[in-house]
Amino acid sequence: xxxxxxxxxxxxxxxxxxxxxxxxxxxxxxxxxxxxxxxxxxxxxxxxxxxxxxxxxxxxxxxxxxxxxxxxxxxxxxxxxxxxxxxxxxxxxxxxxxxxxxxxxxxxxxxxxxxxxxxxxxxxxxxxxxxxxxxxxxxxxxxxxxxxxxxxxxxxxxxxxxxxxxxxxxxxxxxxxxxxxxxxxxxxxxxxxxxxxxxxxxxxxxxxxxxxxxxxxxxxxxxxxxxxxxxxxxxxxxxxxxxxxxxxxxxxxxxxxxxxxxxxxxxxxxxxxxxxxxxxxxxxxxxxxxxxxxxxxxxxxxxxxxxxxxxxxxxxxxxxxxxxxxxxxxxxxxxxxxxxxxxxxxxxxxxxxxxxxxxxxxxxxxxxxxxxxxxxxxxxxxxxxxxxxxxxxxxxxxxxxxxxxxxxxxxxxxxxxxxxxxxxxxxxxxxxxxxxxxxxxxxxxxxxxxxxxxxxxxxxxxxxxxxxxxxxxxxxxxxxxxxxxxxxxxxxxxxxxxxxxxxxxxxxxxxxxxxxxxxxxxxxxxxxxxxxxxxxxxxxxxxxxxxxxxxxxxxxxxxxxxxxxxxxxxxxxxxxxxxxxxxx
Numbered sequence: 001x002x003x004x005x006x007x008x009x010x011x012x013x014x015x016x017x018x019x020x021x022x023x024x025x026x027x028x029x030x031x032x033x034x035x036x037x038x039x040x041x042x043x044x045x046x047x048x049x050x051x052x053x054x055x056x057x058x059x060x061x062x063x064x065x066x067x068x069x070x071x072x073x074x075x076x077x078x079x080x081x082x083x084x085x086x087x088x089x090x091x092x093x094x095x096x097x098x099x100x101x102x103x104x105x106x107x108x109x110x111x112x113x114x115x116x117x118x119x120x121x122x123x124x125x126x127x128x129x130x131x132x133x134x135x136x137x138x139x140x141x142x143x144x145x146x147x148x149x150x151x152x153x154x155x156x157x158x159x160x161x162x163x164x165x166x167x168x169x170x171x172x173x174x175x176x177x178x179x180x181x182x183x184x185x186x187x188x189x190x191x192x193x194x195x196x197x198x199x200x201x202x203x204x205x206x207x208x209x210x211x212x213x214x215x216x217x218x219x220x221x222x223x224x225x226x227x228x229x230x231x232x233x234x235x236x237x238x239x240x241x242x243x244x245x246x247x248x249x250x251x252x253x254x255x256x257x258x259x260x261x262x263x264x265x266x267x268x269x270x271x272x273x274x275x276x277x278x279x280x281x282x283x284x285x286x287x288x289x290x291x292x293x294x295x296x297x298x299x300x301x302x303x304x305x306x307x308x309x310x311x312x313x314x315x316x317x318x319x320x321x322x323x324x325x326x327x328x329x330x331x332x333x334x335x336x337x338x339x340x341x342x343x344x345x346x347x348x349x350x351x352x353x354x355x356x357x358x359x360x361x362x363x364x365x366x367x368x369x370x371x372x373x374x375x376x377x378x379x380x381x382x383x384x385x386x387x388x389x390x391x392x393x394x395x396x397x398x399x400x401x402x403x404x405x406x407x408x409x410x411x412x413x414x415x416x417x418x419x420x421x422x423x424x425x426x427x428x429x430x431x432x433x434x435x436x437x438x439x440x441x442x443x444x445x446x447x448x449x450x451x452x453x454x455x456x457x458x459x460x461x462x463x464x465x466x467x468x469x470x471x472x473x474x475x476x477x478x479x480x481x482x483x484x485x486x487x488x489x490x491x492x493x494x495x496x497x498x499x500x501x502x503x504x505x506x507x508x509x510x511x512x513x514x515x516x517x518x519x520x521x522x523x524x525x526x527x528x529x530x531x532x533x534x535x536x537x538x539x540x541x542x543x544x545x546x547x548x549x550x551x552x553x554x555x556x557x558x559x560x561x562x563x564x565x566x567x568x569x570x571x572x573x574x575x576x577x578x579x580x581x582x583x584x
Contacts, residue, residue: 007220020188021180039173041154045161046177049217056155060092060124091117092124098132106137110144113152130156131163138165146171179214200235206310252291264361281353282343289336295321296329466534468501474533491518504538509546519543558582
């Protein structure tokens with residue numbers, strides 16, 4: 001039986017042109033070799049399985065090739081290339097930083113750099129997973145990395161660029177590798193399948209490319225797994241779905257159709273079928289969000305290129321985007337995202353997802369009702385004639401219409417009611433209308449007074465002189481009315497505190513911040529009551545919290561004796577006469 005070699009090793013690229021999806025990297029490296037502009041240190045960073053170590057090996061082999069051609073591709077037949085392919089090259093050294101991350105390992109590496117190559121022009125050191133080096137090892141490596149011998153080139157590779165010290169980054173030429181596109185992965189897998197004599201469906205390879213998430217090594221591993229799963233060397237879309245345990249996107253199309261038609265039953269039955277196949281409910285919600293997003297980007301031809309799906313799936317998305325309303329998609333994304341956020345904290349997670357589906361199924365009906373209400377409102381605005389408005393540059397003086405009827409008695413409006421006659425342009429309302437509006441406002445104020453404990457206190461129409469005695473009487477009258485509407489104990493205590501009148505400012509002395517907040521809470525009611533009582537619009541309240549004086553009680557024997565001696569000075573004479581000592 002022949003030894004099986006996985007596709008990731010068997011079909012590892014050996015030239016720059018065979019590297020998949022990293023043309024910006026390979027082009028730069030080929031130009032650097034052609035023009036002899038090679039840096040002393042390279043840093044290859046990017047996700048796993050995108051070709052970092054592969055490009056490092058190709059670069060190491062190419063710059064030492066003895067028959068280097070104009071197209072900068074290694075010949076593969078010279079002594080240097082053959083020894084490299086057989087892992088017998090003395091000019092290329094690979095170091096795994098995950099297991100050689102100490103200062104001693106870096107010291108050994110520095111000792112090796114001192115010796116020039118026996119054959120070829122360069123000695124290349126490939127350090128993989130370089131972020132695993134300790135900080136002390138990085139510091140020991142700095143000087144050699146910055147000023148190596150002319151024949152030494154360092155190629156560092158890492159998946160976590162943020163863990164490398166900035167001093168190391170500044171000494172390297174950095175190359176960022178991209179995630180490989182699903183279509184490029186599918187083309188590469190199709191080429192491998194053709195070489196291996198395996199029949200494949202295009203959708204199956206595209207599904208593997210999407211599942212690989214930009215990593216070619218992961219895609220090749222899944223490809224080998226599915227080939228092993230199939231007994232007839234035929235790779236189908238259904239077999240890949242089953243083997244990789246991927247939820248078919250057809251379910252999302254069916255459930256979206258059920259939701260847009262308002263069918264709660266169909267959506268719940270489809271969700272139950274998904275759960276019985278062993279799929280997680282959270283995975284379903286995340287996939288549904290992705291599906292709504294894909295349908296949304298298909299609403300505009302300019303954003304269709306954002307889709308990362310197969311051609312068959314793209315046609316289905318375009319068809320469903322025609323029938324799905326934009327308002328429904330935006331609302332569905334909002335509802336489903338809330339379900340995604342709260343899924344892990346839900347006690348009954350299945351019910352949580354089912355409730356989300358019920359809301360989504362009723363979205364269409366709710367949106368229709370909103371649109372109908374908007375149409376009715378627009379129709380009403382068109383039917384009602386618009387009242388002409390007369391624009392004036394200056395407010396006109398109040399003009400009252402003369403009527404044949406006798407002049408009615410004046411109605412005294414409450415103090416809190418102010419009729420602004422100057423704000424009306426041109427002709428104002430008649431006297432009868434003003435009286436009616438004042439009565440309506442008074443009635444509404446009486447209704448507000450009946451509310452629980454927070455109503456504005458309406459005062460009588462009498463006006464008094466602003467003296468401290470009158471102010472004290474009005475203040476206590478307000479406090480009594482507040483007590484009758486069952487105010488808080490803190491308010492009642494605050495209103496009973498001492499105050500004084502300084503011009504138009506009432507200074508209230510309080511004990512603590514709670515009383516201060518209570519005065520501030522009823523400030524407008526109290527000022528309105530007092531201003532209408534004394535007809536003083538400049539009247540203001542200035543509450544303040546008095547500083548608390550803390551009296552320290554006597555504690556030591558000397559303090560206790562001094563305290564008693566202040567009350568009875570004869571104790572000092574007694575102490576001196578008997579020769580007593582306070583401390584004991």
